[in-house]
Amino acid sequence: MRYIIFTILFFIIATVVKIDLQEGTLPLASFYAQEDCEEQIDYEWHNVIVRVQPRDTIYSLFAATPSDAPSPERLAEFYKANPHLQQQSLVPGELIKLPIRKQKENKCL
Numbered sequence: 001m002r003y004i005i006f007t008i009l010f011f012i013i014a015t016v017v018k019i020d021l022q023e024g025t026l027p028l029a030s031f032y033a034q035e036d037c038e039e040q041i042d043y044e045w046h047n048v049i050v051r052v053q054p055r056d057t058i059y060s061l062f063a064a065t066p067s068d069a070p071s072p073e074r075l076a077e078f079y080k081a082n083p084h085l086q087q088q089s090l091v092p093g094e095l096i097k098l099p100i101r102k103q104k105e106n107k108c109l
Contacts, residue, residue, distance in 0.1 A: 042104040043069070047081050047097040054092045061098055069101035077101075 048065055058078065059071075067074060077099035079086055085096065 043101045044104050045077055045099050045101055047099055049095055050098055052090045052092050052094045052096060056090055056092070058090070061096075065098050065100060067100040068103070069099075074099055074101065 050061060050065070052061075058075070062071070062074060062078075069077075078097075081097040081099055090096070
């Protein structure tokens with residue numbers, strides 16, 4: 001009889017702990033004030049002017065100037081900044097613009 005009571009008590013405690021961990025002790029409580037700012041992160045593009053060296057490629061220049069943008073987006077911005085390079089290769093000594101994406105400052109904080 002003692003084992004049955006302990007087993008039932010164990011399952012009740014386990015159920016209460018599970019519910020508490022999944023939903024929280026006060027699931028409807030609001031601990032943080034609502035902010036008017038959106039949670040969406042905004043980015044802006046900056047161009048860095050570089051001089052092309054012999055044996056440089058677009059991807060080697062991207063690797064030398066890191067950015068937090070994925071390659072396809074950065075490549076599209078590269079061709080927007082340098083439209084003359086869509087049909088020709090890089091020429092050593094030429095000045096080109098490399099796009100770098102940076103996160104805008106969050107004005108909510």
